[in-house]
Amino acid sequence: MRRLESVVVIGLGYVGLPIALLSSRKGYQTVGLDSDSNKLHMIRQKVSPINDADIKIQLKNSKLKVSSDYSVCKNADIVIICVPTPVGNGFKPDLKPLKNACTSLAKHLKPGTLVILESTVNPGVSETIVIPLLNKSGLKAGRDFYVAHCPERINPGDVEWNVENIPRVIGSLEGHGLKAAQKFYKSIITGSITLMGSLKEAEAVKIVENSFRDINIAFVNELAMSFHKLGINIVNVIDGASTKPFAFMAHYPGCGVGGHCIPVDPYYLIEYAQKRGFQHDFLLLARGINNGMPRFTVDIAEEVLIKSGKKLKKSQIAVLGLSYKSNIDDDRESPSYEIIRELEQRGASVRSYDPHVLHKSSASSLSEAVKSSDILIVATGHKEFIELDPKMLSEQGVMGVIDGRNCLDSSRFQEAGLIYCGIGT
Ligand code: SAJ
Numbered sequence: 001m002r003r004l005e006s007v008v009v010i011g012l013g014y015v016g017l018p019i020a021l022l023s024s025r026k027g028y029q030t031v032g033l034d035s036d037s038n039k040l041h042m043i044r045q046k047v048s049p050i051n052d053a054d055i056k057i058q059l060k061n062s063k064l065k066v067s068s069d070y071s072v073c074k075n076a077d078i079v080i081i082c083v084p085t086p087v088g089n090g091f092k093p094d095l096k097p098l099k100n101a102c103t104s105l106a107k108h109l110k111p112g113t114l115v116i117l118e119s120t121v122n123p124g125v126s127e128t129i130v131i132p133l134l135n136k137s138g139l140k141a142g143r144d145f146y147v148a149h150c151p152e153r154i155n156p157g158d159v160e161w162n163v164e165n166i167p168r169v170i171g172s173l174e175g176h177g178l179k180a181a182q183k184f185y186k187s188i189i190t191g192s193i194t195l196m197g198s199l200k201e202a203e204a205v206k207i208v209e210n211s212f213r214d215i216n217i218a219f220v221n222e223l224a225m226s227f228h229k230l231g232i233n234i235v236n237v238i239d240g241a242s243t244k245p246f247a248f249m250a251h252y253p254g255c256g257v258g259g260h261c262i263p264v265d266p267y268y269l270i271e272y273a274q275k276r277g278f279q280h281d282f283l284l285l286a287r288g289i290n291n292g293m294p295r296f297t298v299d300i301a302e303e304v305l306i307k308s309g310k311k312l313k314k315s316q317i318a319v320l321g322l323s324y325k326s327n328i329d330d331d332r333e334s335p336s337y338e339i340i341r342e343l344e345q346r347g348a349s350v351r352s353y354d355p356h357v358l359h360k361s362s363a364s365s366l367s368e369a370v371k372s373s374d375i376l377i378v379a380t381g382h383k384e385f386i387e388l389d390p391k392m393l394s395e396q397g398v399m400g401v402i403d404g405r406n407c408l409d410s411s412r413f414q415e416a417g418l419i420y421c422g423i424g425t
Helices: 016-025 037-044 053-060 070-075 096-106 125-135 175-188 199-230 234-241 265-275 281-291 293-307 335-345 366-370 390-395 410-415
Strands: 006-010 029-033 065-067 078-081 114-117 146-149 168-172 193-195 316-320 349-353 375-378 400-403 419-422
Touching: 006 016, 006 070, 016 029, 016 053, 016 078, 029 070, 037 065, 070 096, 078 096, 096 125, 114 125, 114 175, 125 146, 125 199, 146 175, 146 199, 168 175, 168 199, 175 193, 199 234, 199 265, 199 281, 199 293, 265 281, 281 293, 293 335, 293 375, 293 400, 293 419, 316 335, 316 366, 335 349, 349 366, 390 410, 410 419
Parallel strands: 006 029, 006 078, 029 065, 078 114, 114 146, 168 193, 316 349, 316 375, 375 400, 400 419
Antiparallel strands: 146 168
């Protein structure tokens, strides 16, 4: 099989840009394709549109070309689709970006091209959505061009696992596509490559690994709500259970589950199975528990206020943290926004502050957010919040801190005379 030389990556987000840079660095003539002209301008100026130290460095020395013109696919041996696959209203999967990408690609697909889908989709999407749209090119998948699925596993903020060393799985419509995809990934990554028996199996792997995480988080979140009433510290219990060297994997409770993966991916499987007559009660139950954690967090804040003779209505609350996980600027599906909505619905006035998401913070500084707040809710475990000075808070009139990520040292706050309440601690 001749070495495939040229690569086009469609979608230059947190998944597409790393793989485009890697492919270019490994010697492939690589063109990144995106519809966002600002993003293309930044990349041409060697400025990273994503806040990732590694990407910033790679971009500086990269020969990656970028374009918004799908005709570049005419010269591609490999096209990697990395467009977003979010969920819309009612948590219904939104495949519009994927359909648009396939429709545009079909107009420029050349015989022999290997099309690899990296975006997360439910089982069956490659065969029932992607391939029919690409076949509109007049070429036939599996005969004139090839289709494989290699689900992305980018983990934002992870310093250990990156696009080059993360193990991957690959599924394909048929043997040639599978071999060609395996050969490509083998030439650019150091992580192991596992071949799956079909496109559907590869699609299911990603959904299952992320649903596994969601249900385990729901398990400890339910325990946290129970132990809150039982006066048992769930974090200590999880740490104790973690001393068992086998058959236990620690997850930790929090004020909610955010991000573009964990709270989203299970809905893909739920909807796909529902359409075929199976109800994933357990996945739906877990999603319900995790979606309820922002409300539980506000309940705790209300409990603390009532204990101090105050009401949530008309109280001043500071919500610290808007991104969905610590020390990154990604606020997609962040539970912080649910917490803010819930507080305002119950009549509290809210100031929000996140140094990583300043443009969406209502306060321009930590001190402005904290000033004359009755309660602080730490919704993201940013290092700036872990370093909060309890004495300063107490002097500012703060009476309580709700630690939505169980990330603070409770004793420091209690010694300063503040009421401290974690999630299940
Ligand atoms: N969370 C908890 N408790 C936990 C773990 C996470 O409440 O024990 C919350 C986080 O605060 C966050 C959300 O869940 O709001 C998601 O956190 P995450 O650590 O799962 O971060 P993600 O969304 O970046 O998930 C990615 C996923 N990677 C891919 O899909 C390629 C996921 O599969 C990884 O397991 C995860 O990173 C990881 O392990 O860091």
